Amino acid sequence: MSEKQDESLSVHSPYYLHPSENPAIALVSPLLDPTNYNSWSRSSFTTLSAKNKVEFADGCLPRSTSNHRLYAAWKKANNMVVSWLVHLVATSIHQSILWMDNAVDIWKDLKARYSQGDLLRISNLQHKLASIKQGDMNITDYFTKLGTIWDELESYQPNPMCRDNHTVETCYKKNGFPPNFFSNRGGGGRGFGRGGTRGKNTNGKVCTHCGIINHTVDECYKKHGYPPGHKFYKPQGASVNNTIKEEENVSSS
Template sequence: MTGGTNNKNTQKQEHISPSSPLYVHPSEIPNLSLSQIIFDGDNYQLWADAVRNGLDAKNKLSFIEGTIKSPDVAEGAVETMEVVAWRQCNAMIKAWLRNSINPKLHPSIAFSEPVVEIWKELRDRYSTRNAPLVHQLKSDLNECKQGKNQSIVEYYTQLKAIWNELGNYTKIPKCTCGAAAAIVKDREEEKVHQFLMGLDTTLYGHVRSNLLMEDEIVSLSRAYALVLREERHRMVTKVKEETMESAMAAQVTGNSTRVFEPIKEEDTSSIIRCTYCNKLWHTEDKCWEKLRINGRGRGCGKSSRGRGGHGQHANAATATSDDGK
């Protein structure tokens, strides 16, 4: 009985819980990449944030932070399951880091060291603040304006990309006194002003004025939503106007309404002018005024008012009267 109990205790000790950082899922293989961003020596902060996020998703962030250290093993003692699991996870994370680093940098990185030492070396070597890059990003931010025919989504995405990259180099310090929260609020208000200043004044000047008239500056998401709603309203109105114009044009075409284009100087030789009334687009033999005076115009005299055959009955009556005479 005692031997059976000891075997059960040993099996429990050798089991690694799936919630433990030492647990390796079957899908976690050495050729896996933690991020699509490849570290090339110049994008450390962007790459480091992506790697940290990937390790945190796999519950392995504590390995590069150094909170999980290698278990001590006495010389000559048998390795426990925890020791084997730690060594396996350490090797796996080193492989993941190697896959996300440009091969040209591999010779300068000692991958034989524990992963926490590799991470510390990379941080000390590459995490220096890049002042020229920060200056360029702030310059791009000041010059970022909504271009002609550029949608609000495209303009906001362009701004957001600059903000995100700039945020990698301007970290907010952590504290418990409330100063960090105040800094975050100031930065958000600054982003709202930057977003509104870059808008097309002709199209969205009135929306910007209304937002700035508020007692408290609105949030960035709220300002974006209001401007986007105005853009969509303009698009709907434009579609309605174009639909009405198309319908009117179709109606005019159906009624065979003639629209004359301006006459160029070189085309004056082709102008048709009546020699009787001096008006354009007809000749004297088809002149309405001359035909009306001579009694040949439509609606002139009683002969044109007869029913059927364009006044044939009236003409026949006139002929009969003449014969009687």
């Protein structure tokens, strides 16, 4: 069997299509309409992931060139995902994506048009959250209902971006640096932190408040204040802004 056949026929490959796959089936319900993008996208993404085809929608498996050995397999699998997406939207949306032939283009187009969130739905969820009462519900059912509302509200929140073109979810300064991050980069950062870090062991400590290494948020002077005797210490009631400005001036000198 050739290498091409091996890869496209393996059940673990995103190119693989089971003989029972139906291109005209609606994989999730309800269908996408102008008010339910967040719940629809989550359900659709989960279903495509279970079918090992999410790479065609999120762009991780881009279009192969026509002379690539797997082009035919890519085209067949992509067309299946395109057909699924076309059958996952309401009739009012169907015509606008019917002539797109790349699954990732359809996914991005739907996200651009409908991911802003249904303001009326958000308002309703906020009202539910403010007015919900336990009443006759037991504690488990009550917190389950609260959690369901919170989760749906959170799905309407955009994923914030950090300054260096990455998301908060993948931010090393917020979530911690990977093991051996600094040693793999030749040791140390750019001399910042308490006493600098060049050539020193960081002990895996990264402050989630200020982003400086070699201490944790529980030990962070910027968050909790500088101790008496420290050069940046100010008596209670002094301006925090003056403290920070003074530190920046010393650092830049």
